[in-house]
Amino acid sequence: MSETQMPTPRTRVVREAHRGVYDRETAYKILDEGFLCHVGFVANGQPFVIPTSYGRKDASLYIHGSAASRMLRQMKEGIPVCVTVTLLDGLVLARSVFNHSMNYRSVVILGKAALVDDPAEKLEALRLLSEHIIPGRWDDARQPNERELKQTSVLRIPIEEFSSKVRIGPPIDDEEDLSFPTWAGVVPLEMKVGTPENDPTLQPGREVPEYVRSYSRG
Amino acid sequence: MSETQMPTPRTRVVREAHRGVYDRETAYKILDEGFLCHVGFVANGQPFVIPTSYGRKDASLYIHGSAASRMLRQMKEGIPVCVTVTLLDGLVLARSVFNHSMNYRSVVILGKAALVDDPAEKLEALRLLSEHIIPGRWDDARQPNERELKQTSVLRIPIEEFSSKVRIGPPIDDEEDLSFPTWAGVVPLEMKVGTPENDPTLQPGREVPEYVRSYSRG
Numbered sequence: 001m002s003e004t005q006m007p008t009p010r011t012r013v014v015r016e017a018h019r020g021v022y023d024r025e026t027a028y029k030i031l032d033e034g035f036l037c038h039v040g041f042v043a044n045g046q047p048f049v050i051p052t053s054y055g056r057k058d059a060s061l062y063i064h065g066s067a068a069s070r071m072l073r074q075m076k077e078g079i080p081v082c083v084t085v086t087l088l089d090g091l092v093l094a095r096s097v098f099n100h101s102m103n104y105r106s107v108v109i110l111g112k113a114a115l116v117d118d119p120a121e122k123l124e125a126l127r128l129l130s131e132h133i134i135p136g137r138w139d140d141a142r143q144p145n146e147r148e149l150k151q152t153s154v155l156r157i158p159i160e161e162f163s164s165k166v167r168i169g170p171p172i173d174d175e176e177d178l179s180f181p182t183w184a185g186v187v188p189l190e191m192k193v194g195t196p197e198n199d200p201t202l203q204p205g206r207e208v209p210e211y212v213r214s215y216s217r218g
Numbered sequence: 219m220s221e222t223q224m225p226t227p228r229t230r231v232v233r234e235a236h237r238g239v240y241d242r243e244t245a246y247k248i249l250d251e252g253f254l255c256h257v258g259f260v261a262n263g264q265p266f267v268i269p270t271s272y273g274r275k276d277a278s279l280y281i282h283g284s285a286a287s288r289m290l291r292q293m294k295e296g297i298p299v300c301v302t303v304t305l306l307d308g309l310v311l312a313r314s315v316f317n318h319s320m321n322y323r324s325v326v327i328l329g330k331a332a333l334v335d336d337p338a339e340k341l342e343a344l345r346l347l348s349e350h351i352i353p354g355r356w357d358d359a360r361q362p363n364e365r366e367l368k369q370t371s372v373l374r375i376p377i378e379e380f381s382s383k384v385r386i387g388p389p390i391d392d393e394e395d396l397s398f399p400t401w402a403g404v405v406p407l408e409m410k411v412g413t414p415e416n417d418p419t420l421q422p423g424r425e426v427p428e429y430v431r432s433y434s435r436g
Contacts, residue, residue: 010264015287036306039267040256040267041265042260042265045260045298046298046300046328047260047299048326048328049300051302051324065233070233071233080263080264084256084267086254088409093355093359093430094359096362097348097355097356097359098366098370100359102271104269106269108268110264126315133309133318134311134405137311137315138315140400141398141400143314144315148314171417177360178419178421180359182358182359182360183414184417185417185426186414186415187411188412188413189412190409190412191410192410194406194408196405197388197405198403200388201388201391202402203396206401206402207401212401215405
């Protein structure tokens, strides 16, 4: 699907259409700040929505999991999926309940997942996933062996049919509500990284590495 | 569906089965700490996953939106939906890449959404939604008028068929990896509430209310 066909009727933002954004740069920025997605797939007519982590390279999104998981068993059959990433930035308090909102950035990707068979692409996808979540960790950890690679399935989802939705800024109240006697504004929300907690079985002399101490998103 | 039938084959946790939790108390605690869900539904064979806020009363989950939204138009037809709430608590860094994980608490609810027709239940559901996101706001804001109520659809999803999944604690490495020369432990993640930002059009004398200043989750 070429870029010029975006959005498709399926990805066009219907509600609050002015918040729909269809360029690749916006989508990639949101995808690269987040690392948790919600994957939707259908089994026996029932939709399932499962949280999982992901990585990205160019126009490919990678997810992984145990070969034993319901999600991966279903999805590797090439069924349609939806991958949604949402970053929550704040509560928007208007004077009227009706105009309350949230500041957020989200991406919705529609497509079909394909099982990554090639061992080199699979290992590279696992590296991308790891480096997407916490850059620097892959080279500092014990990398997957043959047995572990066999137990892991990796799926590739093309980032072809997608849309983003972005809301930023203060509340938008109706003119006649501006004098209503209440506070209005935004309560910012963000992901806070806490102090790293050593594994109780950590051997002496293993210091918290710099890529963990300085970890942040966005 | 009676409690004793839980989990159903559809909600039984397949992957990492020991993390599956099926009691109502655990699910309600997770649902009450979060306020953002991802709703999955199917249209023309394609799953869609849309982020939205929710409220809860007893065994009913409420979501709302514009009557113009794709999600609500589809869902009020009584089609099967999946509502997933995920709270992310930390990155779990094991010695081996394979044993890396995340600490999280999630709930998956399967069911059919029903349109809330009764005006009293609809207004009460909107109050629950508002109070779920930020307790104290409803009474302090301009409440919905007839026109706004007409533009808003509210859906009720029964919390009957559901499962929770919980991972807590340090990494679990293979015995033979414990001496691998790297740091291992947990990087805690939580939602941080920032300093409230006044609406630029705020009238003089409107102070940030206590329920906003002391806002936190969990």
